[in-house]
Amino acid sequence: DAKTTQPNSMESNEEEPVHLPCNHSTISGTDYIHWYRQLPSQGPEYVIHGLTSNVNNRMASLAIAEDRKSSTLILHRATLRDAAVYYCILRGLSNDYKLSFGAGTTVTVRA
Amino acid sequence: DVKVTQSSRYLVKRTGEKVFLECVQDMDHENMFWYRQDPGLGLRLIYFSYDVKMKEKGDIPEGYSVSREKKERFSLILESASTNQTSMYLCASSLAGRVAADTQYFGPGTRLTVL
Numbered sequence: 001d002a003k004t005t006q007p008n009s010m011e012s013n014e015e016e017p018v019h020l021p022c023n024h025s026t027i028s029g030t031d032y033i034h035w036y037r038q039l040p041s042q043g044p045e046y047v048i049h050g051l052t053s054n055v056n057n058r059m060a061s062l063a064i065a066e067d068r069k070s071s072t073l074i075l076h077r078a079t080l081r082d083a084a085v086y087y088c089i090l091r092g093l094s095n096d097y098k099l100s101f102g103a104g105t106t107v108t109v110r111a
Numbered sequence: 112d113v114k115v116t117q118s119s120r121y122l123v124k125r126t127g128e129k130v131f132l133e134c135v136q137d138m139d140h141e142n143m144f145w146y147r148q149d150p151g152l153g154l155r156l157i158y159f160s161y162d163v164k165m166k167e168k169g170d171i172p173e174g175y176s177v178s179r180e181k182k183e184r185f186s187l188i189l190e191s192a193s194t195n196q197t198s199m200y201l202c203a204s205s206l207a208g209r210v211a212a213d214t215q216y217f218g219p220g221t222r223l224t225v226l
Contacts, residue, residue, distance in 0.1 A: 032211045043115075043201050043217030044154070091211045097142060098156035098169060099203075099215055 004088045009106045012078045020073040020105055022088035027068050031092045035062065035073050036101070037084040044087070044101070047073065083109045114138070115218040117202050123224045130189040132221050134202030141207035143185035144215065145169075145177060147198040154201070160185055161207065192225045199223075 005023040012018045024033065034049040048055055048062045050071075055062040061074040075082055087104040118133035136143065145157040146169075156169030158177040166177050174196060178186045185204075189196055199222050203215040 030211060034214070041220075041222075043203075043220045044215075046214050046216060049212070049214065091213060093209070093211055097144070097159055097205070097210055097213060099146075099154060101154050 004090060004102060006086070006088055006102065006105045008103065009108065011108045011110065012075075013110050014079060015077050018075040018078045018082070018107060018109075020075075020086050020088075020107070021070065022073070023070045024088070024090055025069045027090055028092060031090040033062065033064060033068075033071050034089050034091055035060070035086060036089070036099075037082075037086045038104075039081070039084045044099075047086070049091075078107075078109045080109050080111060083107055115202055115204055115216050117200075117218040117221050119221050120219060121222050121224075123226065124189075124192050125226055126193060128189075128192050128225075130192050130223065130225075132187040132189075132200055132202075132223070134185045134187070134204075134218055135183050136185075136202075136204040136216070137183065138204065138206075138216070139182065140204040140216075141182070142205045142213075142215075143179065144203040144205075145175075145185065145187045146201045146203065147171070148201055148220075149198050157187065192223075194225050197223060197225045 035047040036044045038044045050062045063072045085104040087101040115136045143160045146154050160166045160179045176188045199220050201220050202218040205215045
């Protein structure tokens with residue numbers, strides 16, 4: 001799978017939006033962009049995924065650049081429960097089902 | 112919502128014991144996974160099952176075995192626990208289908224300590 005690059009950490013205030021960037025300049029046309037997050041002492045949690053168009057769900061929005069070389073996960077109103085490590089990964093056409101996370105972005109939310 | 116449950120959140124065992132970790136999912140998913148997660152090493156796949164009684168080795172199967180007799184249940188067995196198997200164990204499940212759109216749902220994890 002192609003690699004992604006994320007900032008190590010980000011801070012936000014409660015009830016403010018959080019924009020988490022992810023660069024994936026070597027993405028192929030068939031790669032989906034997936035986001036997971038992991039709260040302290042919990043298992044990873046699926047957040048959202050997309051291919052070309054922007055996506056919204058109850059947890060977040062995913063904005064995908066027109067050239068698909070970058071994307072942004074948007075948490076519209078951060079809460080203390082959103083403090084977690086956020087992972088951006090690409091999933092392609094291979095038959096390899098295993099998930100591999102990089103270091104991710106550690107999000108801290110200030111009350 | 113998909114629910115994946117694991118039999119224990121915390122477990123302490125002694126070296127040489129046989130250890131059973133159980134995982135149950137309630138969404139009729141074909142795929143089930145066992146991972147372990149260690150600081151600095153990330154998530155590593157131990158075993159993968161794509162159907163009842165079907166399994167594939169992941170990256171680190173040594174010292175582990177698995178059992179899937181029913182679709183909803185996937186067990187991880189440590190044949191003879193060793194201290195280097197102290198870790199967070201994560202079970203996940205997903206629908207069958209293309210890897211590209213595969214969404215995995217994780218359980219809360221079992222933190223196993225082997226003394």
